[in-house]
Amino acid sequence: MQATNTSNPAYFHKVVDCQWACPAHTPVPEYIRLIGQGRYSDAYMVNWVSNVFPGILGRTCDRPCEPACRRGRVEENNRTQAEPVAICRLKRVAADHKDDVSARMPTIAPFNGKRIACVGAGPSSLTVARDLAPLGYEVTVFDSEAKAGGFMRSQIPRFRLPESVIDEETGYILNMGVRFRGGERVSSMRALLAQNFDAVFVGCGAPRGRELDVPGRQDAAAHIHIGIEWLANVSFGHITSVGERVIVLGGGNTAMDCCRSARRLGGKDVKVVVRSGFEEMKASPWEKEDAQHEGIPILNYHVPKSVEHLNGKLTGMTFEIVRAEYDAKGRRSLIPTGEPDVLLECDTVLVAIGQENAFPWIEPDCGIAFDTWGLPVLGEGTFQSTLPKVFFGGDAAYGPKNIITAVAHGHEAAVSIDRLLNGEDVTHRPPPRTHLLSQKMGIHEWSYHNDVSNDTRFAVPWAKADVALSSIKLEVELGFDAATAFKEASRCLNCDVQTVFNRGTCIECDACMDICPMDCISFTTNGDEAELRTRLKAPAQHTAQAMYVSAELKTGRILVKDEDVCLHCGLCAERCPTGAWDMQKFLLNTTQAGPHCRDSKPKPSTSAAKETA
Amino acid sequence: MTFIAKPRLHHPTLHTNQVGYTRRDYEGRISTLCAGCGHDSISAAIIQACWDLNIEPHRVAKLSGIGCSSKTPDYFLGASHGFNTVHGRMPSVLTGANLANRELLYLGVSGDGDSASIGLGQFANAMRRGVRMAYIVENNGVYGLTKGQFSATADRGSKSKKGVVNSESPVDLVGIALQLGATYVARSFSGDKAQLVPLIKGAMEHGGAAFIDVISPCVTFNNHSGSTKSYDYVRQHNEAVSRIDFMEPGQEITTDYPPGALVEVEQHDGSLLRLRKLHTDYDPTDRYAAMSYMQTHAALGEILTGLLYIDPLATDLHTALNTTAQPLNTLNAAQLNPGQKALDKINAALR
Numbered sequence: 010m011q012a013t014n015t016s017n018p019a020y021f022h023k024v025v026d027c028q029w030a031c032p033a034h035t036p037v038p039e040y041i042r043l044i045g046q047g048r049y050s051d052a053y054m055v056n057w058v059s060n061v062f063p064g065i066l067g068r069t070c071d072r073p074c075e076p077a078c079r080r081g082r083v084e085e086n087n088r089t090q091a092e093p094v095a096i097c098r099l100k101r102v103a104a105d106h107k108d109d110v111s112a113r114m115p116t117i118a119p120f121n122g123k124r125i126a127c128v129g130a131g132p133s134s135l136t137v138a139r140d141l142a143p144l145g146y147e148v149t150v151f152d153s154e155a156k157a158g159g160f161m162r163s164q165i166p167r168f169r170l171p172e173s174v175i176d177e178e179t180g181y182i183l184n185m186g187v188r189f190r191g192g193e194r195v196s197s198m199r200a201l202l203a204q205n206f207d208a209v210f211v212g213c214g215a216p217r218g219r220e221l222d223v224p225g226r227q228d229a230a231a232h233i234h235i236g237i238e239w240l241a242n243v244s245f246g247h248i249t250s251v252g253e254r255v256i257v258l259g260g261g262n263t264a265m266d267c268c269r270s271a272r273r274l275g276g277k278d279v280k281v282v283v284r285s286g287f288e289e290m291k292a293s294p295w296e297k298e299d300a301q302h303e304g305i306p307i308l309n310y311h312v313p314k315s316v317e318h319l320n321g322k323l324t325g326m327t328f329e330i331v332r333a334e335y336d337a338k339g340r341r342s343l344i345p346t347g348e349p350d351v352l353l354e355c356d357t358v359l360v361a362i363g364q365e366n367a368f369p370w371i372e373p374d375c376g377i378a379f380d381t382w383g384l385p386v387l388g389e390g391t392f393q394s395t396l397p398k399v400f401f402g403g404d405a406a407y408g409p410k411n412i413i414t415a416v417a418h419g420h421e422a423a424v425s426i427d428r429l430l431n432g433e434d435v436t437h438r439p440p441p442r443t444h445l446l447s448q449k450m451g452i453h454e455w456s457y458h459n460d461v462s463n464d465t466r467f468a469v470p471w472a473k474a475d476v477a478l479s480s481i482k483l484e485v486e487l488g489f490d491a492a493t494a495f496k497e498a499s500r501c502l503n504c505d506v507q508t509v510f511n512r513g514t515c516i517e518c519d520a521c522m523d524i525c526p527m528d529c530i531s532f533t534t535n536g537d538e539a540e541l542r543t544r545l546k547a548p549a550q551h552t553a554q555a556m557y558v559s560a561e562l563k564t565g566r567i568l569v570k571d572e573d574v575c576l577h578c579g580l581c582a583e584r585c586p587t588g589a590w591d592m593q594k595f596l597l598n599t600t601q602a603g604p605h606c607r608d609s610k611p612k613p614s615t616s617a618a619k620e621t622a
Numbered sequence: 623m624t625f626i627a628k629p630r631l632h633h634p635t636l637h638t639n640q641v642g643y644t645r646r647d648y649e650g651r652i653s654t655l656c657a658g659c660g661h662d663s664i665s666a667a668i669i670q671a672c673w674d675l676n677i678e679p680h681r682v683a684k685l686s687g688i689g690c691s692s693k694t695p696d697y698f699l700g701a702s703h704g705f706n707t708v709h710g711r712m713p714s715v716l717t718g719a720n721l722a723n724r725e726l727l728y729l730g731v732s733g734d735g736d737s738a739s740i741g742l743g744q745f746a747n748a749m750r751r752g753v754r755m756a757y758i759v760e761n762n763g764v765y766g767l768t769k770g771q772f773s774a775t776a777d778r779g780s781k782s783k784k785g786v787v788n789s790e791s792p793v794d795l796v797g798i799a800l801q802l803g804a805t806y807v808a809r810s811f812s813g814d815k816a817q818l819v820p821l822i823k824g825a826m827e828h829g830g831a832a833f834i835d836v837i838s839p840c841v842t843f844n845n846h847s848g849s850t851k852s853y854d855y856v857r858q859h860n861e862a863v864s865r866i867d868f869m870e871p872g873q874e875i876t877t878d879y880p881p882g883a884l885v886e887v888e889q890h891d892g893s894l895l896r897l898r899k900l901h902t903d904y905d906p907t908d909r910y911a912a913m914s915y916m917q918t919h920a921a922l923g924e925i926l927t928g929l930l931y932i933d934p935l936a937t938d939l940h941t942a943l944n945t946t947a948q949p950l951n952t953l954n955a956a957q958l959n960p961g962q963k964a965l966d967k968i969n970a971a972l973r
Contacts, residue, residue, distance in 0.1 A: 083631045453625050461629035516853045518658045518841065519813060523666035524624070526646075528633045547633040564857060576629055583624045586658025586841040 010538050012560040012567075015509070018443045021595045023555060024572045025505045027096060030077035032417035034441075034599050035059040037074055037096055038505040042457065044099050045498035047491070050110050052103035057110075059599065060100075061136050061182075061416050062161070064174040067101025068486070069165055071262075071293060071411035079502050082551075083527065083574050084465070092466035094500045095489075102494040104174070110181075117186050121145035123430045126206040128195050131159025132412045133403030134212035135182045136419025140602040141426060142185040149206070150187055153194035157183060160214050160404075161412060163241040164263070166270045167482040198371040198399075208398045208426045211371075211385075212419065215404035219363040221258065225316030229358075232323035233316065236267045236361030243270050243481065252356025254278040256326055258313060259361035260290030265300045267359040272303055273481040280353065281307045282326075284343060286333055299485075302471075303478065312343060314350060316358070325354040364409045384408060391435045392422040400425055420601060427602035437608070439600050445593040448506055449582075455592060457506050459579045462499040503577045507595045510568060512559045515589040517566070521581035522546065527574045530581060532566050545569055624652050640676040648673050650700035654693070658845075660812030660838030660853075661691055661760045665698040667815050668729070668758075671822040672699060674868075683719055683726045687712040687741060690767055690840075691733030691760035699729075710741025713748035713757070717939070720753055723949035724940055727826060728755035735765055738774035738793040745795070749802040749831050754938035756825035757833045759795055760812075762840035763851040770843030781848025794920070796930065799833040800913050805936030806832035807912070808929045811856050812839065821929060823868040830936030837925065861919060863904050863928040906932050 013020060023029050027037040036055060043052035056063035060070075075081070078093030123146050127134035130152035138148040156162060157179040161170065183189050195201055201209060218235035220226075226233060232252065236259065242248040255276040257268040260283035271279045281300065283290055287309045290297060301307065311328035318324055328351045331343040366383055376396040378386040385394050385401045392400045400422045403415030425435040448456045470487045471477065477485045489497060522530045528547035535541070535558075542549040542556070549556055549571035557570040582590040600606045628649070636644045648669040653662050672682065679701035686692035688709040695704050703726065707715040716730050730748075737745040737759050748757065763776040770783050774793040781787055799807045806828040810818040818836065825832035837856050839845045845852040850859075905911060912931040919926045946953070 082634065460626055461631060463630050516658070516841075516845070517813060518660065518839070518853060519663045519666070519815065520658045523662055524628070524653075526629045526632060528636070547635055550635070563854075574633055576631060578626065578629050580624065580626060580628065583626060584657045584662075586656065 010535060010541060010556075010558045010567075013555070013558050015557075018441055018597065020555065021443070021445070021507050022441075022597055024507060024575075025595065025597075026077040026079055026554075027074035028505070028597065030073045031060075032073065032414045033059045033061075033420065034417075034597060035074075036505065036597065038501055038503050039596070040103060041094065041096070041099055041498045041501040042503065044102055045458065045495055045501070047495075049103050049106040050108045050113070053107040053110055054113055056100060056103060057181075058601075059420075060413060061139050061419075062132060062178045062412065063100050064104030064178050065161055065170060066412060067097060067099075067104050068170050068174070069161070070097045070100070070413055072097045073413070079504055079574065079576075080500055083502070083576060095466055095469070095497050098469050098486075098489055099494060099498055102489050102491075105488050106491060106494075111184075114181055114185065115143040117143055118145035120147055123147070123207045124149070124205070125208045125210065125426060126151065126201060126204070127210045127212060128201070129159055129211070129213035129403075129405070130154070130157035130179070130189065130191070131212050131214050131403055131415060132161060133405075133415040133419040133422070134159070134210060135179060136416045137210045137212065137402070137423045137426070138187045139182045139185070140420060140423035142182070142187050144427065144603055146430075148187045149190060150183075151190050151193050151195045153192065155191045157189055157191065159212075163244050164237050164266070165244075166240065166266050167244065168269070168273065168477065168480070168485050169266070171482075171484050196370050198377070199375050202375065202399075206398075207430055208400065210422055210426065211394075211399065211401045211405050212403045212415070213405050215364040215366045215409045217365045217367040218263075218360065219365055221313065221358075221360045221362065223313050223315050225318055228321055229316050229318040229323040231321065232356065233358040233360060236263045236359050237364060239359055240266055240270060243274065248274070250274050251276050254355040255280070255357045255359065256353055256355040257281045257359045257361060259283065259363070260285055260292055260307075261361060261363070262292045262296050263364075264359075264361035265292050265296040267361050268300055268305045269303055270481060271357070271359065272305060273478055276357070278355075279305050281305060282311045282313070282328065282353070283307065283309050284312050284331070285341075286310060289333075289341075303474070308353075310343070311351065317352065323356060323358065325352050326358060327352050364404070366405060366408060368405075382408075388436065390421060390438065391425045392418060393425055393429075393435055398429065420599065423602040424600055424606045427606055431607055431609075433608055439606055441600055442598040442605070444596040445507065445509060446596070448579075448592045448594055453583065455579055457503050457592075457594070458499065459503065459506075459577070459592075461502065461576050461578050462496070464496055464500055466500070467493050467497045502575075504575075505595050506577050506579070506592050508557075508570065508575065508577070508579075508581060509591050509593045510557065510559055510570070511589045511591070512562060512568070513589075514587040515559075515562060515568065516587055517562055517564055518586060520584040520586065521590055524580045524584045526578065526580065527576055529571045529573075529575050531569045531571075532562070532564075533569060534565070535561070535567050541569065542571075545571060547571070547574075549573060624654070624657070626652075628652050639673055641678050643673065643679070645669060645673045647701070648679060648699055650695070650697045653697040655690060655697075656766075656840075656842045658841040659690070660762060660836075660840070661694050662697065663812040663815065664758065664760055664818070664836050664838055665694050667812075667818045667822055669698050670815070670819050671826060674819070675823055675826060677727060677826070681725075681727055682729055683716075684729045684731060685712050685716045685719065686731040687733070687736035689733040689736045689765075690762075691731060691838075692736055694760065695729075695731050710736050710739070710744055712736065712741065713744040713753070716755055717748060717751065717753045720755065720939070721943075721945065723951065724754070724945075724947065725949050728753070729826070730755050730757040732757070732759050734759060734761045734763060734773040734775040734795075738795055742774075742793065746798060746802055749799050749804040749833060752803065752805065752830045752936070752938050752942065754828075754830055754940070755832065756822065756828070757831065758822070758825075759833075759835050760838045761795070761835055761851070762838050762844055763792075763849070764840045764844040766840045766843050777850040780850040781846070783843050783846055785848070795833070796835050796916060797913065799835075800909060800916075800931055803831070804833045804931075805830040805933035806929075807931040808833070809835045809837070809925070809927045811837050811860060811925075811927055813853055813857065814860070814927070817862065817866070817927060820866050820868040824866070824929065824932075827868075828932075828936065830933070830938045856925060859923060859925050861924040861926055863915070863926055863930060864906065866929050906930065907934065909933075
């Protein structure tokens with residue numbers, strides 16, 4: 010194998026699996042460490058720079074970081090269940106326990122003469138505003154609702170996300186001189202373009218819920234609702250009750266929010282019915298668990314066949330029972346089992362079987378091209394449409410995903426807009442800036458807590474079931490208290506503190522290899538990667554995770570470190586007699602809008618410097 | 623010296639051996655030796671060897687004297703029996719323990735100061751008597767605990783860290799062991815586990831006195847350019863007589879190698895040592911040839927490593943003394959004190 014090129018920023022970044030998995034590349038271990046130190050406000054601000062909505066995401070994030078968490082890998086086989094660090098819930102701790110951070114928000118540079126319109130006040134638009142307003146851009150955000158937040162406000166039930174949190178975090182952005190034009194639906198792109206904005210960002214989400222097309226659907230329309238619309242109506246108080254017997258169709262997170270909301274609005278017999286198997290459902294595992302925790306059954310392999318009604322009054326739905334079969338390519342088909350159809354009686358049906366993008370307000374002739382799926386044609390990584398000054402982000406760009414992905418889009422689109430309006434090529438994007446800093450403080454002192462905790466994951470306390478189910482607004486999860494947060498934070502393995510190897514000083518004494526609790530380190534002869542992986546001290550099985558390979562050492566062997574299951578405990582560096590190993594904290598500053606993202610780099614403004622500090 | 627506790631988490635593929643233990647179960651407390659000490663590598667090799675051999679940790683008795691090396695039994699086999707004796711007195715205490723209970727496996731750990739200076743007489747007599755044990759000397763040629771004076775195994779002409787040249791002849795423990803009748807004699811290097819682990823396995827399974835001299839650099843006081851026991855020096859002057867592998871007892875051994883290229887040595891318990899020779903003329907069962915070969919290479923400035931000598935028919939002190947096979951603590955009062963009649967019989971035989 011070739012020696013590893015550690016000067017590539019992606020190499021060490023990928024070792025921080027959680028940060029790598031996060032669309033917005035939030036420096037997870039850094040803020041967890043700050044939470045462990047009780048520095049909640051600092052942890053909040055580290056979050057705020059990258060994911061913008063720590064309080065909201067601390068409750069509702071789809072948490073791609075957690076399945077990636079190394080803790081879940083190294084506890085496997087040690088205990089019955091692999092358990093990642095409760096990253097998302099720790100983020101909430103920072104938001105709940107912080108002091109007033111309004112003084113830490115960036116100062117706003119004088120108006121730079123450029124005006125930007127953002128369509129929709131959801132997470133992607135607000136991220137664009139958060140990145141560009143401090144730079145002196147005049148940002149105007151349009152939304153059909155009276156308050157900002159978009160999907161976060163309209164479709165996430167209050168029992169998961171209190172309104173006060175949304176108000177606070179959208180407020181930080183709107184208070185940065187952003188012009189918010191609430192209650193103003195943008196109905197024409199042409200009219201918007203006519204207002205001479207220098208750039209337009211479309212972050213209006215994927216507002217249309219997919220329809221159910223089965224016999225009887227239209228006859229009983231009064232009792233059948235599209236899930237996201239129903240959730241919005243519940244959110245804004247237009248709907249306050251539901252039939253006693255409710256069927257929720259669909260296996261995604263919207264379906265989980267629908268069934269839990271229905272339970273709180275008076276539904277006594279609430280069921281979720283899905284076409285697929287339970288394991289294949291799109292909902293996050295914890296969302297499924299939460300629904301089941303509230304006594305909601307999930308029936309799988311039931312395909313809707315017809316809606317039953319009596320003169321327009323819904324009586325039930327008929328389902329065909331199927332099983333899954335997979336062909337050689339792994340494609341699934343649902344085959345009827347031949348069992349008799351099942352009739353489930355109900356009073357209300359909530360349809361949550363997916364969402365579609367819809368841009369009826371963008372005129373076909375205004376220069377913005379759409380693909381065959383109705384999605385805008387965008388430059389890769391630039392989010393620029395075929396009309397150069399119009400950008401898309403969030404669900405409006407690539408279809409429904411999640412909040413953190415929308416935020417990531419917003420950051421990237423802001424870079425594009427900033428470069429465009431400074432006369433620079435949007436396709437040329439500077440790489441992130443990285444730092445490696447030794448954590449050695451003394452002979453046996455490291456600046457991070459490397460005594461690995463043996464605790465298993467701590468459960469977040471819940472409000473009592475009878476109390477929680479009695480209200481649509483009462484928050485169910487109570488969040489960690491400070492003491493539990495400290496213990497949970499201690500489970501983090503500090504994966505951003507990298508093991509950095511210096512070949513020149515290694516004397517091949519084996520001390521690092523002998524002490525490593527995870528058998529990550531091997532001194533061996535070189536070979537092909539696939540073959541080398543099999544003959545290390547412990548086999549390196551997770552091929553998606555790179556191995557650290559040194560150039561040839563004095564004895565002709567090489568040093569190989571399997572990064573996959575490293576605990577970052579620092580024992581290799583502690584044991585090394587020559588300092589050939591060092592524990593160095595890796596900091597990644599993603600490219601954000603502002604002077605750093607431009608080719609012609611003027612002196613950074615004070616506000617930009619403050620943001621990245 | 624490390625203060626961080628070693629995490630309990632381990633690699634997801636960590637296996638258990640036939641007696642149900644993982645390799646981590648053979649560890650001891652975290653080492654307090656200097657970072658990079660060769661002794662820690664030897665501890666790691668002992669852990670690996672005992673795990674490979676499916677030895678239950680509680681079947682091992684580890685004994686040591688005083689010094690850096692003699693601290694190491696605390697750092698491996700935490701669940702076994704242990705005894706830190708007085709300086710240089712490990713062999714006699716081990717002999718007593720062995721006579722009292724031959725069911726345990728005896729591992730003597732000593733250093734060059736402990737065995738070649740104050741304990742030289744004890745070392746010599748243990749070898750001479752054929753006490754069944756694996757006697758490992760962690761040999762760094764220096765008194766590390768007292769800040770770097772030459773030990774008795776330091777080579778003539780080698781330099782101390784301060785630049786003083788050693789004018790005295792070294793004690794060659796391998797030569798002494800060969801001369802006094804040890805039936806398994808080997809030398810290795812702490813930085814070569816591929817060689818050291820099978821040597822320790824062979825010694826643990828050997829039927830008599832097994833001695834391994836392990837050159838183990840002292841990173842703090844004896845790992846400089848004037849040292850003959852530094853990592854660099856040993857790697858440059860290492861001359862392996864054999865590349866050995868240890869086969870588990872009961873495992874069938876077949877070979878296609880032409881005659882003369884391989885020596886198979888069967889031990890009493892049925893295990894085999896298969897020796898693939900780098901030097902086709904080297905016969906590890908010839909004690910006198912071994913001594914001569916070793917001296918010749920020493921004169922050339924080479925450090926011979928590998929299995930230098932083995933007596934495949936080795937017996938131990940119990941056989942010589944015709945002692946009871948049962949551990950003394952399992953004998954009852956009647957067995958331990960057979961009474962006046964038995965005493966009269968013995969006395970009569972001596973008249």
